[in-house]
Amino acid sequence: MNVLVLLAIILFALMAWVGGMKGVRSFIALFINFLIVLMAVFVMNDPTGNPIIIALIACGFISAVSLFFINRVNNKTMLAFLATIATTVILIFFIIILTEQSMIYGLGEEESGEITTFNVHIGLNFVQIATAVILMSTIGAIVDTAISITSPMREIHEQNPTISRKDLFLAGIRIGRDILGTSTNTLFFAFFGGYMGLLIWFKDLEYSIGDIINAKVFNDEMLSIFVSGVGIALVIPIASLMSAYYLKRKKEDGILEEESNR
């Protein structure tokens, strides 16, 4: 039997056992997301399309599936969705500038050796593709952080309806601080685990620090980690602010007074 099929069956069984119906839905969502990525690749295959736009649309679908399909449409998933989209749009400008300036697009010398039989001059725009890749490797973490903030904020508001908008916002930020460290940690280990081979390669071939810090693949990987970290950090105030405004929108009069006194 194919090892991937076996691992997928084990994962499905565990998710159903631990999470019940929600676990099953989470597994299906994972599968749909995989199909979305493949679809995005197919669309990017057309040289006239813009990979960045395609990635943005794919990210929209991915966050919709991860939020609405697993948790149903309600105000906390809606807020998390909007916060994810806002963060992605802000982040994309940062990534575009970064990819172009640091020229981390395309394949590194270390990678290109393996595809000598293939033609890589295929008329696609690798600058935009690199931007799309960085954005898409971050999306999972941004969605996770967004829902981890909007969900407890609604709880806090329900348990304490008289809380002021500012206090609610600060509560969101406090929750965010707890998540910030563990989420960046998750991505850090994920990327390093994926690049163990590269790290050993650097050591084996005795790259100097100067060689490593200027290498394309190393920068590609590190900038992805940093950009993801920036994304996670950005979604915290955005999700908190959106939730605070949305949940307290009916009591604006009291808030305005409070703010004008300041």
Add this chain to the structure above:
Amino acid sequence: MKTWLKNRTKAQVITVGLLLIGFIASMIFINNNYDLYDRTIVQITDVQEINREEQVDTHGNEDEHVTQHIVGEIKNGSDKGQVTAFDNEYIQSLALDYELAAGDEIFLAQDGKATGDIKRDKYFVFVAWIFLIILLAVGKSRGALSALSLLVNAVILSIALDIYIHNPSIGLSIITLVSIIIFTVLSLLMATGFNEKTYTAILTTLLGTGLSLVIAYVALHFTGEQGLRYEEMAFLTRNPQTIFMAGLLIGSLGAVMDVAITLSASMFEMYEKNNRIDLKTLKKAGYEVGKDIMGTMTNILFFAYVSGSIPMLLIYLKNAAPFGFTVSMNLSLELARALVGGIGIVLTIPIAIYISIFFIRRKQAKL
């Protein structure tokens, strides 16, 4: 601005000042460190496109071959200050080469007649600062601690790999296992301090990682690793299986830690709110939290792994490689990583719940 300053403590003002000085000093340094490099660095002053012709490959992919005439100033070595000229050729899709513009700084190729690589150190440092500043702005002292913990982990990983390279007899698996214990203990202690919820999370992480290792190992052996295409694993200098297994464990470690600390923190919080809480209610609440995080956590790993393969997938497809072959060649290892990571995440949920309940039961017995 004045009122803003008034509301800050002295420590905050000093921190902001120090960060600002560190940022400016390191940016000035990294933009003027030419003499530290042996390779010749050229700062480009003028670029002229001298030729552009279309080319079509056997699969009908249209591209353009461009030649640029580059004039630049040598920034280091014996020819420092001299002006040099060379031609830079690139293919418009930019898969392997670079389109240069005035102001760019590059390393010259060995023969001095072409572009070797780009000087990227300044971008690396700049983005590292942006990351640090945003982490501090949102997370304050917690942000500083997480940045520190990332740095410490990177150093440990580097030392561990050094030990492995210089003592091949020890074996990567043992070094990985030892590093995993160190990573877990240090990261979790730095995240939540010395208390029972941290101990619970440490124990949970080690058990969860160990158990998912056993499952992955059994699954790989049971199927004879059918479906895994190591030949496309990039950057290989050594046995791919060992490196892959080590990467598998390290890759899911962060996510497992995340789940462990989230669950133990919320269970201990429920206990602190109500010391006499019924253990069955507590268990049920724990499972609710677990169900909530399971889906999005597995997504994080999935996208972190799979997205990186997109450029290679496109190259395969554009070279008319069959779809199934393309996916199995480029995604098999990434999907295995994501699946094993997912298994680790889901397994960690019940482990965290039972270990938390074990500690809480002991606490309740003492009441």
